[in-house]
Amino acid sequence: MAIIITDECINCGACEPECPNTAIYEGADDWRYKDGTSLEGKLVLTNGKEVDADEAQEPLSDEIYYIVPDKCTECVGFHEEPQCAAVCPVDCCVPDEDHVESEETLLGKQKFMHPDG
Ligand code: SF4
Numbered sequence: 001m002a003i004i005i006t007d008e009c010i011n012c013g014a015c016e017p018e019c020p021n022t023a024i025y026e027g028a029d030d031w032r033y034k035d036g037t038s039l040e041g042k043l044v045l046t047n048g049k050e051v052d053a054d055e056a057q058e059p060l061s062d063e064i065y066y067i068v069p070d071k072c073t074e075c076v077g078f079h080e081e082p083q084c085a086a087v088c089p090v091d092c093c094v095p096d097e098d099h100v101e102s103e104e105t106l107l108g109k110q111k112f113m114h115p116d117g
C-alpha cells in the first residue's frame with residue numbers, strides 16, 4: 001500500500017528529499033513519472049496504466065505536500081520502513097487504505113522504476 005499525507009501536514013518539507021522514488025512533491029507543484037526514476041517516454045506501468053513519463057501531471061494537492069501513489073513503494077526495495085513517516089515531525093504520513101498493495105507488488109514497482117538498482 002502507498003503512504004498518504006494527511007491534512008495535518010505543516011509543510012515543513014522534511015520528507016521530500018528522503019523519498020527514494022521521488023514520490024513526494026510540494027503542494028501546487030507539478031509531478032512527473034520520470035522525476036528521480038529511470039522511466040521515460042510512453043510506457044505501461046506494472047498496474048497496466050498507460051502513461052507518458054515525461055509529461056507534467058497536475059498536483060494532487062494545492063495546499064500541502066503530497067505523495068503520488070503510483071510512485072510510492074512504501075520504500076520497499078530501498079529501506080526497512082517508510083522514510084517519510086520516519087522523519088515527519090507530526091506523524092502525518094500514514095498508510096493509504098485506498099492503495100493497498102502486497103510486498104511483491106511494491107517490489108515490482110520499485111524494480112520497474114529503478115531497473116539498475
Ligand atoms: S513511503 Fe517511501 S517511497 Fe513512499 S512516499 Fe514515503 S519515502 Fe517515498
Ligand code: SF4
Nearest residue numbers: 009010012013015088
Ligand atoms: S515531513 Fe510531514 S509535515 Fe513535513 S512536509 Fe512532509 S508530510 Fe508535511
